[in-house]
Amino acid sequence: MADTSQTQRDVVLDLVDLDRYPIADLDNNPGAEFLAECQSSIDSNGWCNLEGFLQSDALARLNTEANALLPTAEVLNVKRNIYQGAVDPSLPKDDARRKEFIHSAVQLADDQIPAETALKQLYKSEILTEFVRRVQMKEQLYRCADEFQALNVVALQPGSWHAWHYDTTECTVTLLLQAAETGGEFTFLPNSRTDEEEDREAVDRLLGGDMSLAQTFSRGAGTFTLFRGGYSLHGVTEVEGNHPRISAIMTYDEQPGRVIGDEINIRIYGKRVEQILANRKTGAIA
Ligand SMILES: O=C(O)CCC(=O)C(=O)O
Numbered sequence: 001m002a003d004t005s006q007t008q009r010d011v012v013l014d015l016v017d018l019d020r021y022p023i024a025d026l027d028n029n030p031g032a033e034f035l036a037e038c039q040s041s042i043d044s045n046g047w048c049n050l051e052g053f054l055q056s057d058a059l060a061r062l063n064t065e066a067n068a069l070l071p072t073a074e075v076l077n078v079k080r081n082i083y084q085g086a087v088d089p090s091l092p093k094d095d096a097r098r099k100e101f102i103h104s105a106v107q108l109a110d111d112q113i114p115a116e117t118a119l120k121q122l123y124k125s126e127i128l129t130e131f132v133r134r135v136q137m138k139e140q141l142y143r144c145a146d147e148f149q150a151l152n153v154v155a156l157q158p159g160s161w162h163a164w165h166y167d168t169t170e171c172t173v174t175l176l177l178q179a180a181e182t183g184g185e186f187t188f189l190p191n192s193r194t195d196e197e198e199d200r201e202a203v204d205r206l207l208g209g210d211m212s213l214a215q216t217f218s219r220g221a222g223t224f225t226l227f228r229g230g231y232s233l234h235g236v237t238e239v240e241g242n243h244p245r246i247s248a249i250m251t252y253d254e255q256p257g258r259v260i261g262d263e264i265n266i267r268i269y270g271k272r273v274e275q276i277l278a279n280r281k282t283g284a285i286a
Pocket residue numbers: 154162167172174186229234235236247249
C-alpha cells in the first residue's frame with residue numbers, strides 16, 4: 001500500500017501544544033483525564049478556556065497569516081439587537097431588549113481564507129473537530145457548511161468593541177490570534193438565559209452600563225475558548241492601544257450540510273457577499 005502518511009498528517013500534531021493539551025488521543029490518559037476536565041468546565045461554568053493552546057511558532061504563523069489577509073477584508077458595520085433578530089414590536093419603547101448596537105469590525109468570511117493557510121487547515125482538522133464535539137458532549141458535530149460563516153477572522157480596531165449579544169449557535173469556539181494592547185476583554189453574563197427564560201434584571205443592568213454582574217477570564221493570544229454563547233449574553237470591551245484585537249471564530253453545527261439564508265449572510269457580510277450571490281443568480285462568474 002502506498003505511504004500516504006505525509007499527505008494525511010493532521011495539522012493539530014504540528015500546531016497545538018500537545019504536551020499541555022493532549023487532544024490527539026482522548027480515549028487514553030492523559031487525554032481522557034484532560035477531556036473530563038474540559039467537559040466539567042463547560043458543564044459547570046458554560047465555558048472552557050485553554051490558554052497557550054498553540055505552540056508559540058504556530059501562533060506566530062497564524063497571526064502573520066491573519067494580518068496578511070486582513071487588508072482584503074470587509075469593514076462591517078452591522079446594526080443588531082442582542083438576540084441578532086428582528087426587534088419585538090410588542091415590547092415597550094424604552095425596553096432594553098429593543099436596544100440596537102452597531103457591530104463594527106474588519107472581518108474575513110470563510111471564502112476569503114485560503115485552504116492552504118494553517119488557520120483553515122487547523123479548522124478543518126478532524127482531530128480538532130472531534131475534540132470540540134466531545135467537549136460539548138454532542139452525539140454529532142460538524143464544521144459549519146456555510147461558505148461564508150464557517151471560519152471567520154474578526155479584527156476589532158482600537159476604539160471598537162463587540163457589542164453585547166447572544167450567539168445564534170449554542171456554543172462558540174474562538175482562537176485569539178492577537179490580543180489588544182489593553183481592553184478588548186471578552187466579557188459575559190454567565191447563563192443569563194435558558195431555553196425557557198431570561199434573567200431580565202441582570203440583562204437590563206448590563207445593557208444599562210452596569211458591569212457589576214459581568215465576568216471575564218484571562219485570554220492572552222493563543223487562547224482557545226469554547227463558550228456557550230447562545231445562553232450567556234456576551235461581548236468584547238473596547239479595544240485600546242495601537243493595534244487591533246484579532247480573533248478566529250470557528251463555527252460548528254449538529255446537522256451536516258446546513259447553510260445560512262442569503263438574506264442573513266448579506267445582512268452580516270454586506271456588499272461583497274450580496275454581489276457574489278447576485279452574480280450567481282444571473283449566471284455571471286462570481
Ligand atoms: O472575539 C471574541 O472573543 C468573541 C466573538 C464573539 O462573541 C462572536 O463572534 O460571536
